[in-house]
Amino acid sequence: MLSTTPTEGLKDPEIAELFFKEDPEKLFTDLREVGHGSFGAVYSARDVRTNEVVAIKKLFYTGMRSTKKWQDIIKEVRFLQILKHPNIIENKGCYLSEHTAWLVMEYCIGSVSDFLKVHKKPLQEMEIAAITHGALQGLAYLHSHAMIHRDIKAANILLTEQGQVKLADFGLASMVSPASSFAGTPYWMAPEVILAKVEEQQYGTEVDVWSLGITCIELGKHCSLLLCSKF
Template identity: 45%
Template sequence: MPATQGDGKPFLTEEELNKDPEAVFHILEKVGEGSYGQVVKAMHLRTSTVCAIKMIPIENDLNESIKEISMMMGCDSNYVVNFFGSYLKDEQLWIVMEYCGAGSVSDIMNLTRRTLSEDQIATICVMVLRGLVYLHERRKIHRDIKAGNILLNVRGEAKLADFGVAGQLTDAMSKRNTVIGTPFWMAPEVIQEVGYGTGADIWSLGITCIEMAEGRPPYYNIHPMRAIFMIPTKPPPTLENAARFSGRFQQFIARCLTKNPAERPTAEMLL
């Protein structure tokens, strides 16, 4: 079943999904590169729609890539990056998805060399929380919420991206026990491997709020292994320069960073 474009219409036809992707897309430019492979901006030849294609070498962990595809395929939300289809091409897996032209929140902060205002953070948080409500209702955990994984389109709409580590909660395994994600943003229960649920994403959102306000997450200047020790044992982090921010914003962060996951609010409660 081909994925839809957001308006319910199939974007890639079955015939196109069975073709060589280079006959379906024109590659425009490389927009990102990392240990996973690269991301290119491409144009869909039939519709002239611009999209993003993540190209992952097959020698990388194919299971992770297949997990990412299955996670994205099950999503149809304005607050989650749309998945259109996938191809195997020249020892690479191509994942075709919605193009978010403004880049990530992290990219924007790096380019402008500025942190975000409280109003900007609030706007992004509302959209992220709506994305999390959508995922959590479907028993999915993102597991890697951070500014680098919140993408913005040219209309300024924020969407959750990079499901490389996202997990599916099943009835048989309602709590995950694997340590996956970026250490500085990890919830204490994830680090302690005591099993965790959707609340882990809420903690990561709280850390992301600090990152957006201050340009970096707490403990960024210490070794990640030391941070892994400190996060579960120290009190929850707070804004370094709290006087610059409203009490309401500080309270929102404090609620997200509730140490006990059972007492941490849900995404719906925070909206």
Template identity: 60%
Template structure:
């Protein structure tokens, strides 16, 4: 008889337990203000009360329907974030658990390439697009060297730090091994091999390069 699956949020497995910090996040972070939301949950700006650093907090609940799947997604994202240390990827500050909700603390970025695109009345200049794409390519080269596929490259997931730093963000869809074979990502940006993967085989980091090409079109669209 197979062993029962651990309940979502269980830290009995030492390998899982070491992914999460044990402090109460409500005692560590203050001045939370929501700055975005999606199907995963919500993102807040916050102040680390210990260092006074401004950070971003991604809150993801693992209660209710599909709680096991939500928990596995959180564990996978934390595992990816813990491995990443690069100037062109958003910095990870740790993950905390409280009331069936994961608090992913990350480096704060002032916005995304999509925000920049929408905030200008005129199309982005070629040199602006080139700088964004160059930074994204540097980040992807690093990820692919680790065997990680981002799988959701688009303008809203290319973040802009200060001053003018380009950083890949949102690793909730990332695959930690290549080749991958599941249908994951945002449809308009998906490479053909990702769409066909369930029927015809597997794909690797080149799928991210396709998505970045679509992002070039997105950024250049006037």
């Protein structure tokens, strides 16, 4: 049950089975931070068993709101273990260490947002089309399983070294459609999601398509959505 605290949750066999029992500190070396946020941090690392480079998202569940943090971690871990698609980030295992969840995933060279920051110019139409096509393939898979991402934006669309598009970050995703909770990032958020907060209305998978449309503007204009909203 998602309502359990971290201590109670690990006594539940169904939840305990979501995590490998090994100590991740012994399995992954050469950790280097490549991004961070209020949730924790993302690292590149090397798997000592295979020598493969992986990405590790560390999520902390101590301190204030620890129960809510734990619930969010369980939800994201369940998403990662269910999803299997070429345009969805690949899950490689989840571990626990000192009140921190280690979500191990395939390594990508960066997000589309990172790409924009490095090149400091808008993307070309063919580049936007390629990214949008990959993102739509991933969304079609999610939506066919009645799931909603709810946080589509350039920062959550990753690229592999071979240029493959991968949807990532399912911390705000919904396992059911329609949904009614308020979740997402404001500038990319569909009106239906905003109305869900003020009028308790339901919305479906179409909200991801709206967010992807805003992302296309983001890619073409190469500016913050705050500035884009003024154009």
